Amino acid sequence: MNMNKTLVKVAVVILSIIGLSFFVSCEPDEPISFDETLVIGKWVEGTVYERYNADYTGYTWDTADDVSEEEAQDFTWSLDEDQLVQIHIMEIGGNIPKTYTVTELSVDYFSYQDDYGTMHSFTKVQE
Numbered sequence: 001m002n003m004n005k006t007l008v009k010v011a012v013v014i015l016s017i018i019g020l021s022f023f024v025s026c027e028p029d030e031p032i033s034f035d036e037t038l039v040i041g042k043w044v045e046g047t048v049y050e051r052y053n054a055d056y057t058g059y060t061w062d063t064a065d066d067v068s069e070e071e072a073q074d075f076t077w078s079l080d081e082d083q084l085v086q087i088h089i090m091e092i093g094g095n096i097p098k099t100y101t102v103t104e105l106s107v108d109y110f111s112y113q114d115d116y117g118t119m120h121s122f123t124k125v126q127e
Contacts, residue, residue: 034105036079043110043122050122052077058086084112 039052047064051072059072074089079102088096100112103119111121 031081032102033081034079034102038105038107039077039079039084039110042125042127044125045120045122048120049125060086 037054040054042049042051048060048062049069049072050058050060051069052058056076056078057074058077059069059074061067061069061072075086076089077087078085082102084100084102086098086100088098090096098114100114100120102110102112104111108124109122110124111119113119
């Protein structure tokens, strides 16, 4: 019976060492960075459009709501590593910040998701 207790203690020590080494070896993922110059341009997802300008201004509009590009909602934007921040400028005053995690960005494809897991996928509009 004393041998069983010893075996259990040895097993617990071995499992603890294995668990600790696994925990220590797990390093956080390297942050993903995207080239912000690829964001610049006009993008479309269904009826939703977003335009990103080189001066970090932009605007968005939805043709399903009968809103044209000239009537679009203004925003400023920044891209730091994989964090896209849009600060929407309200006509009645005030700003509304929106933060997204960019998941893919290329010359013709742009996708990001919000904190609730809602994914947005855009393709570049050739002008």
